[in-house]
Amino acid sequence: MQSDLPLTRDLVLVGGGHAHALVLRKWGMNPLPGARLTVINPGPTAPYTGMLPGHIAGHYGRDALEIDLMRLCRHAGARLILGKASGIDRKAREIMVEGKGALAYDVASLDVGITSDMDLPGFADHAVGAKPLDVYAARWRAFLAAVAAGEQPPEVAVIGGGVAGCELAMAMAFALRQAGATPVVTVVEHGPELSGMAPRTEAKVRQRMADLGVTVALNAEVAQITRTEVILQSRAPIPAALCVGAAGAVPHGWLGQTDLPLHEGFIRVGADLGVLDDPALFAVGDCAHMETTPRPKAGVFAVRAAPVLHDNLRAALSGGQRRAFKPQKHYLKLISLGGKSAVAERNGLAIGGALLWQWKDRIDRKFMAQLDDLPAMKRETPSGPMALDLQEILADKPLCGGCGAKVGGAVLGDLLAEVQPPVTGDVITGAGDDAAILRQPGGGFQVISTDHLRGFIEDPALMTRIAAVHALGDIWAMGAKPQVALSSIIMPRMSPALQARTLREIAAAAQDIMSAAGAQIVGGHTTMGAELTIGFTVTGTRDDMPIGVGGAQPGDVLLLTRPLGSGVILAGHMAGDAPGRVVAEALRVMATPQAREAEILAGANAMTDVTGFGLAGHVQAICRASGVAAELWADAIPLYPGAQALSDQRVASSLLPVNQADAPISAAGPVSPLLHDPQTAGGLLAALPEPAARAAQARLEAAGLTGQIIGRLEAGAPTIRLR
Incomplete structure (x- = not known):
């Protein structure tokens, strides 16, 4: 993980080849202070060449030959950009990534294979x-x-x-x-x-x-x-x-479209693995041509070059002396x-x-x-005398990011009950629902909500997309159309150049999500702090009364638009236990807006988005506000791929015990922890009459979206029962 020292230089590794994988492992053991490390690769894993024939023959499973770049990047404190490199501007020192735009670098290395x-x-x-x-x-x-x-x-x-x-x-x-x-x-x-x-x-x-x-x-x-x-x-x-x-071996076509020095399409490098005539660029592996010591395209040379590449990247970033790579003649x-x-x-x-x-x-x-x-991640603990109760807190799980970092619902509820003033004037409802409801002077209603996320990945652009989708969830859950947004950003300390790069990425990602949702960004606030935190205050409008958590009726069914398990996956990722493919899929879903789902569910009797308090906590909110009981159907509740396996390994968010205590579920057998798992940018949870729910489900499927009916509401005290 990145130290608390300011960031001053960007190192970008393009490609997840063998040499770069070994550099990541070594970097994680001793990161260079002040350097921000980024990896660009099309997917969260990279196959190991040596085991491919064995995999094809059936001797190895898929997992056996895949290098988990997501875990390696987590170990190295690096951000992983999932995308294909498509060009390089050496004058501007930018790597072009398909669908992502340009990514700036101070020093970069290419290991893109053939x-x-x-x-x-x-x-x-x-x-x-x-x-x-x-x-x-x-x-x-x-x-x-x-x-x-x-x-x-x-x-x-x-x-x-x-x-x-x-x-x-x-x-x-x-x-x-x-x-x-x-x-x-x-x-x-x-x-x-x-x-x-x-x-x-x-x-x-x-x-x-x-x-x-x-x-x-x-x-x-x-x-x-x-x-x-x-x-x-x-x-x-x-x-x-x-x-x-x-x-x-055929070089990637995009290399030929650049001004890189090439030999038959391969990047010419010197003895230090540096690209000829460019002190800021390196190349290694099959995509490189070693000018003074040409060798066949074989993985053994990439593996042997990795320690030299690691040392020379550090030298390029710190002004140190580079050393030469001397490949063996025979292998x-x-x-x-x-x-x-x-x-x-x-x-x-x-x-x-x-x-x-x-x-x-x-x-x-x-x-x-x-x-x-x-x-494993090391946790520094103080020695000597300490205040009472500190030792117990330090013994708990490390604080999660995303919604896993929330304060428990019971604590918030007790506080609001003490300090919440009665609503007056144009305020129709205040705290207690997904968003406050205001009466608009010209007719209709406005909803307003705020949300922010503590960083759980190193990529500020992807963090921004997820935070924006997460904040918009409160507006969509009220059946409202997003209107305007204010951003609230806390950035870790970094040089002015890295500040500008990072804010440019954040602004582009925020604009992309908000404009697509119909919301205009009208301002915000940015400050420096201990870690990346991104949030938004968002308003929305609706002609008739917005949908709240109250209004559900006995006989309504509950429809959920997204799987559960993002909390346990993020907790596993932070601990280095979650497979890269599992994390990548969860992040992809979390960064996907839910405007179309909200439009289809706009006629729900009650609706909320499933976030920090978990499915059980949000079902309980509907039950309490509507005066109904809920029956959940365990077999119908969708889960993220890999979430159950992590949960079975006792991986859990730090918020899980609080959620379990706040929203108990009665059941004949064990209750899965995933029902209380805190979600980030979770699905919409709607209560509708069953015919309307079936029709909405069909519309979702026709639009290429998902919606699962996971339970039913019935008359009775606001309790949750699992069947």
């Missing part, structure tokens, strides 16, 4: 490149499932007869056999022989391919790729329900042979067998273990 996409007729529509690895792996999993279900023939063509093409062909043939199919796998090579292997290695690989039923088509020129076959020049076509491109090739056997090659010598697979497996697992076994 692609295997090929410029062949039909390739883009009917084939997949072996790289990026995650795209290919996902396509393979879908194809294998289709073959197993009898929906696709087990016909595969691999274009490229190098090590990668042969390795993947054997892996796919092995997996198809394990699925009960008779594989028809062909390696298509335009040259007269397989490439990249010593004669002894090639002999062992050819023998294994023959054993698995993999055929080789040499001197084969591809003319076109269709949905069902690879068409060759002057030869019979090759059947291919799946076509994989593995013919060498060991370990080639998987489909099943749990491998062949090892070094200096032209080759040996193979099951022991080689075991050796390779140990090497790969050791590499992944160092990126998975991250140190």
